[in-house]
Amino acid sequence: MNSQKIEPAKILLAKNIKPTPIRLKVLETLLSQTHAMRLYDIENILDGVERTSIFRAIKNFEKNNLVHEIDDGSGATKFALCEDRCECNLEDLHVHFFCKICEQTFCLQQLQIPSMELPPEFVVESANFVIKGICANCNT
Ligand SMILES: [Zn+2]
Ligand SMILES: [Zn+2]
Numbered sequence: 001m002n003s004q005k006i007e008p009a010k011i012l013l014a015k016n017i018k019p020t021p022i023r024l025k026v027l028e029t030l031l032s033q034t035h036a037m038r039l040y041d042i043e044n045i046l047d048g049v050e051r052t053s054i055f056r057a058i059k060n061f062e063k064n065n066l067v068h069e070i071d072d073g074s075g076a077t078k079f080a081l082c083e084d085r086c087e088c089n090l091e092d093l094h095v096h097f098f099c100k101i102c103e104q105t106f107c108l109q110q111l112q113i114p115s116m117e118l119p120p121e122f123v124v125e126s127a128n129f130v131i132k133g134i135c136a137n138c139n140t
Contacts, residue, residue, distance in 0.1 A: 006031060014084075015064045025049065026057040027066075027081075035104035036070050036078035036096070072098040072105045072130050080107050090115075093127055099135035106135060 008027045009019040017023060029045050030037060039058065043051050058079055061067035065088045070078045086092045095111040098104075113129045 015066045017064050022053050023057045030081050035106050036080035038076045038078050070096050070105055071128050078105050083109055095129045098130050098132045099138055101138040
């Protein structure tokens, strides 16, 4: 567990999410990891909690800008916590890093996706910027 204790209930309330026991458990699980998680990973940690309940909690977090979805090309959608002030606008998007050894995906919050000038009539709705390589944990 994290040494500097962040209160999960407060995090939920700050995003106008009602702290239910399931939501708290899902949030605690996400807080305990440094990498993005698949639904399956969360389900494995929260043994005994139904997948649909976890999925509903995640979808609620997503709607309230607490969690963002990542498509890293691995075939499984992953979820990671957003930063405090994130509103999940295009300006909030950051680069993700996929490690080919441990197959984990990390948020590189400090690296923003550069804004790009699109050809006329093209409207951007979302963007996915994934860098692949070897993560810090595997590179030792
Ligand atoms: Zn790795
Ligand atoms: Zn991210």
